[in-house]
Amino acid sequence: MSAPLKVRINGQPIESPCPDERILLDLLREDLNLTGTKRGCDLGTCGCCTVWIDGRPTLSCLTLARSAEGREVTTIEGISPGTGMNDVQRAFVEKGATQCGFCTPGFVMTATALLRDRPHPSREEIVRAISGNLCRCTGYTKIIEAVESAASGGTS
Amino acid sequence: MSAAEPPREYRLLGGRIPYVEGPLKVTGRAEYTDDIKRPGMLVGGLLRSPWPHARLRAVDVTKARAMPGVYAVLTGDRYPTPFGVLPITHDETAIAVGKARYIGDIVAAVAASDERTAEAALAAIRVEVDPLPEYADPQMGLGPVAEPIHARGLAGSNIQKEVVQHFGDVDAAFALARHAIRVRGNFAGVTHGFTEPMATIAEATPDGRLTVWSATQVPHYLHRALSEVLGIPMHRIRVIKPEVGGGFGGKSDPLPHEIVCAALALETGRPVKIRFDREDVFLTNHGRHPTQNEVRIAADAEGKILAYDIQAVIDGGAWSSFGTVTTYYNGVLAMGPYRVPNFRYRGRRVYTNKPPSGAMRAHGGTNIRYSVEVALDELAEAVGVDPFDLRARNALPPHSTTVNEFRITSTSFRACLAASRSKSGWDGKFRKLPYGEGIGLGAGFYISGSNSPIHFTPKMPQCTVHLKVDMDGGIAVHCMQADIGQGSNTLLAAIVAEVVGADLERVHVIRVDSDVSPVDLGSYSSRVTFMMGNAARRAAEDLKGQLLRAASELTGHPVDQLVVGHERIEVRHRPDRSVSFLEALHKAMEKVGALTATGAYSSPPMGGTFKGARAGTAPAYSFAAYVAQVRVDAETGVFQVDHVWAAFDCGRVLNRLAVEGQIEGSVHMGLGQLMGESMNYRTTRLMNPSLLEYKILAPQQMPKVDCLLVGEDDPEGPFGAKEAGEGPLVATLPAVANALYDAVGVRFYDLPITPDKVVKGIEERRRSGRAWKGE
Ligand code: FES
Ligand code: FES
Secondary structure (H helix, E strand, O other): OOOOEEEEEOOEEEEEOOOOOOEHHHHHHHHOOOOOOOOOOOOOOOOOOEEEEOOEEEEHHHOEHHHHOOOEEEOHHHOOOOOOOOHHHHHHHHHOOOOOOOOHHHHHHHHHHHHHHOOOOOHHHHHHHHOOOOOOOOOOHHHHHHHHHHHOOOOO | OOOOOOOOOOOOOOOOOOOOOHHHHHOOOOOEHHHOOOOOOEEEEEEEOOOOOEEEEEEEOHHHHHOOOEEEEEEOOOOOOOEOOOOOOOOEOOOOOOEEOOOOOEEEEEEEOOHHHHHHHHHOOEEEEEEOOOOOOHHHHOOOOOOOOOOOOHHHOOEEEEEEEEEOOHHHHHHHOOEEEEEEEEEOOEOOOOOOOOEEEEEEEOOOEEEEEEOOOOHHHHHHHHHHHHOOOHHHEEEEEOEOOOOOOOOOOOOHHHHHHHHHHHHHOOOEEEEOOHHHHHHHOOEEOOEEEEEEEEEOOOOOEEEEEEEEEEEEEOOOOOHHHHHHHHHHOOOOOEOOOEEEEEEEEEEOOOOOEOOOOOOOOHHHHHHHHHHHHHHHHHHOOOHHHHHHHHEOOOOEEOOOOOEEOOOOHHHHHHHHHHHOOHHHHOOOOOOOEEEEEEEEEEEOOOOOOOOOOOOOOOEEEEEEEOOOOOEEEEOOOOOOOOOHHHHHHHHHHHHHOOOHHHEEEOOEEOOOOOOEOOOOOOOHHHHHHHHHHHHHHHHHHHHHHHHHHHHOOOHHHEEEEOOEEEEOOEEEEEEEHHHHHHHHHHHHOOEEEEEEEOOOOOOOOOOOOOOOOOOOEEEEEEEEEEEEOOOOOOEEEEEEEEEEEOEOOOOHHHHHHHHHHHHHHHHHHHHOOOOOEEOOEEOOOOOOOOOOOOHHHOOEEEEEEOOOOOOOOHHHEOOOOOHHHHOHHHHHHHHHHHHHOOOOOOEOOOHHHHHHHHHHHHHOOOOOOOO
């Protein structure tokens, strides 16, 4: 048995008796009840499981929990305070960028990271950034609109 | 996005109403089935058949049962009662009985303390089989076969359903015709591709009740199937629908794993969860049927349609599912948007040893619409008339009856044609764009709710809505309609708020729970806006009446002098004299306590009396005329759809955000089927059961979509509205195919249209010596 896994999740230090083969997505959803991160494929194809590791969008279904040792994991539960929403989330609601919503936490994580790094992305940059996330409901149209709107301060 | 939005007559309806559960979804707080945990919950596992067709000689579970951590092992003999979504074709069982019918069929199930133990237990089950002949090609099942997949196959064949219809005199029409077009199409199967894999939790408790949480779009049919198969009266079963991550038809059948999960809960007395992985989802399928069809169209010299003659052979896979409906729809959904005076159809749906096909968005209408619209494009060329003019010439008039006795009420098809023609700049582009670029037209027609409910015993409305308002002033809305992302909760809340003048945040749509939600038949056949909308409006009118009577007492003005204002009830022309919503409510409550109100919807009688006359009858129909513009790289065959002008008639638009969302999503899904989605089989083995190999369109591939919403009010729709959930898909595919023809002069009859087919088509055309647009 290896030593407990030490990792920060949404700003809180966590110690977990995490087996070596534990996948980060399972650690989050099954062990820590952070169910906002979704499981769509377990294969790195849908992006529903996107979280940040040290701020970088990462597919938690392809990540061993142990590889986050000593690092900062941020999930959808950790990007907006309390009952509030961040700009991206507000824009997603307002623009109708979430239909069934299953893909949405993944898109929000991807888009929030994009706007943090590039506050005024071009449409192409938005499309490129979200191309690892799959949405079957919206045709991406309103998702792209929402990201553009969030980037321009929610006025467009 | 549409630019100019017409003025509105309503406070909320007709605007862009953000989805009421949006804030929960964007923060990860919306609860889907797999997010739920129950104390002491076990993991359910399924053993799937690796054989396409095999008689089960023995399923030995002794070893599995004895393993520590294993709480139950089930085989087919425990709950052998057959079920199925249609009462007339109950041919499924929760777990295979007697034989396995496809690779993926469930042959045993376990409940264990954790996933690993469940897997080990499944691996310890020994199954002995006699392999049976494997049927992959539906054509091979049309006559008698050595081992029919189901005993109920027609005359020893694998035919599940045959439909033969003839209205008018098709042969006479062809004899008179100046033009006869024939196209043959071959369509690969496609699947829904919703992002949330199915999941179910079941819990049986010592009070004799069973609670089932499931990712379903039709909670009521699941409720019925659980009761039938498990032998428990419906009132002792409680079905809860958490948030559902997309359905598109794939979560509309009661599915075997849902029943297995409940059975395992009954066996163990513990909560059990079955969670699908993506391969399970693909093997469960119920997607669009692989189909071969032939469409013959007879027309006069001006291109007026004289007759359709249609045949279809439909690959059903291992079970019936919705197949009887599918078989009808592949013919009768060709009845619009044109007048077809003579019509003949023969459709056969054939069992094969593949994952079952079922209902998928624009069920039964997509493939036939494709073939018809491609054929009409050919007809326009043969007649020498613009494709728009040809279609306008044949448009069904409003308030008419089709030859098979469909009742057509509102249609704004002509307005759709006018809108997409002008907005797309058609007249300056058609046959005028440079080689490799093209523009095409495709039209749509779809049911706005099926007139006949799948279950009609007992006789009851198709939807009922209950409202409850207590002294806190919150309006609780109960209804079993299933929001699966299309925004029906939002519409339900908005209709109630609109009618009683309340703020939207005052209205709470209560999660679907059969203990409190009155029956609605669920999210299929694009029925929800029309049927639930009408029921909701009636319930809200009931509540409004109670509030008005109370306000009358308070103000001393008779009810007919009162009007509902925003959060208040006003005396007409006397804005100074008004009472607030809460004042009226509290007055109304004095004698009865919390108010309750109810509303229901039943569609009116319609349709002919011949066999199958009800199939395709609907209280209204949606119409569409889409133009697509494409660019083709003639060297590689790769093409991009740049722009779709989607003119759509959904009657009055109630939530512009949702209608646009449905159209954009439909265009995406339709393009997926056209450009590459395909369930690929090696004989009966599905070769691409993952989202890595089954490709859904990426954002880069999406065209710009202009939603042109031109519908007029429908006379019976709620506030004049009709469906917008499925109809928006069908016109997409032929519009693009016809645009490809305009671009490179090649017709494509088979789907998907992959780049290699484009290259081959161009080569063949060149070889035949036919040049195109000065290439
Ligand atoms: S669940 Fe991780 S990419 Fe799909
Ligand atoms: S909103 Fe349903 S998959 Fe994106």
